[in-house]
Amino acid sequence: MNQQSGNGHEIVIRVQNLVTRFDYTVIHDDLNLDVRKGEILGVVGGSGAGKSVLLKIIIGLLKPSSGTVEINGQAQAGLTSDELAAERRRWGVLFQDGALFSALTVAQNIQVPLREHFNLSQNLMDEIAALKISMVGLSPEAGAKYPSDLSGGMRKRAGLARALALDPALLLLDEPTAGLDPIGAADFDRLIVELKEALGLTVFLVTHDLDTLHAVCDRIAVLVDKRVIVVGTIADLLEYNHPWVEEYFKGPRARAANISVA
């Protein structure tokens, strides 16, 4: 059921001719994007370019004005709410600040999707929570803590653990390193790559962070002027001739992140 793109890659997310309008403000105009199986795709763009809106459209929290979103070859628009709910169990989403449920401990947060969808023993759910907590690099004490007692970096890790609770093949991350200090951000970058390798994930991430792009992403999509103007590796983008792209990848911050023009 997976479709192939022109050059033989299996496509997990396919966005076609997407138009998004809020009242009279056009956010996306004829946007196209493919995410290949097993890659980490980063989406960059200026503030207010519609990156997070794109993510929300892909996961179905917002409806596009026109255009289609297909995930694993399945057009999302045609699904009933039950089908969509079943589809959603196959993806994990990490929101900006983790979006943990504040009334539950970290371990309970991770168990929410398990408890909701499956009939597993409490013992097994506890083991799964412990496993995920360990996999995202949280300390064993973190399981019993409430989100308000965690630092920003720990909240993101806990959010990631919850996103991974159902072992999704597709992971969508909204600004995974925003608000983390450089060391925490680098750790998180490494974690994403490790998990992707270990679990064979496809990752779609929205970011501002040049270091993340450099360290993590297989390909980068640039969202400028209401559409994805180019998708490619950093090397490809350095060649690309567009003022915003040049400013972004050749500016002082890019140099600091070692995305140097050789």
Added chain:
Amino acid sequence: MATILDNSAWIEIGGRGPEKEISFGGIWTVFHAGDVEDRLMEAVQLRGEPVVLDLEKVERMDTLGAWLIYRLSRDLRLKRVDTRFRGVSDEYKLLIERVGANDRPCEMAPPRRNSILTLLEDVGLGTLNSLVRLSELLGFLGLIITRLAGAFRQPQRIRVTSLVYHIEQVGLRALPIVGLISFLIGAVMVNQSAIQLRLYGAEVLVVDMLAISILRELGILLTAIIVAGRSGSAFTAQIGSMMLREEVDAMETIGLNPIDVLVLPRFLALLVVMPLLTFYADVAGILGGGLMAWAQLDMSPAVFLQFFQEAVPDIRTFWVGVIKAVFFAVVIGVSGCFEGLSVSGSAESVGQRTTQSVVQSIFLIIVLDALLAIFFTAVGW
């Protein structure tokens, strides 16, 4: 094999010769793990002979499936049963190893405490907190009065634009709701008491009852409760969200005093508006009662007014309500602004503080009302 179902995980315990064999098959993911939990419990009971774990027929596996298989082999080994794997693909092997590497104990919930002790502690803390809060509120009232007193020397501390804005918000915009509620309560009072008083042939006393209860108690109480719910909560939410966005901190660094900028206009607006609203509520309530008397008892407005004058020969009855209005204005202003300035941390705190502000205002209003009622009776008003 009866255990095989389509699209499911299965496990078979068999064995030939000296070795037991456990074969796994199907889809070992979170979607199907529930199917095999019980069977796994059986497998764990094996003892004695060496066991081969055969994964040849596993079609798909995720971390949960890997965990279940890893856990079985771990538990068997702990019981000194020799185990080895067979037919494990590299991919599964990696997954099982990864899962094993992350097999660490983890705390699930905060430690439970003795519930009787917790109850006692909660009661103690609650009592202590309410005393502390009362003293904090009094301290805050003192702070407001100090700033207000200073405003006599520096009149520019009073921000006129802001004051007028809040007078409009708290007063003018509350007119419809205060008027309607007082009107209806006045009408209901007459309607209900007329039925009771008729039993004694004392319908005329309806007017006395209406006049005294509206002027002394109901007009001001209704007004105060509506304003506490409408404006006290709004003050807390407005100031609270400014606290969250660090606007108040910014004010202080620029050299503005948050009490002058945020609290005084709101506080003064309440002091101006509450007596006026009370007068308005009195009028609306008596109007409602009068109309009901006309409709139900056939008492013409002229007769009603004459009885009314006899019922309230002394303007002091009216002043009782208006004087209370000033006290209640202070309660609502202090409570609303104090709770707003106490917001910290998250947006959740704004909600908690807003609830707290309204509950606290209404509680204090009613307690104060009772005390003032005793006081006014004692001094013969």
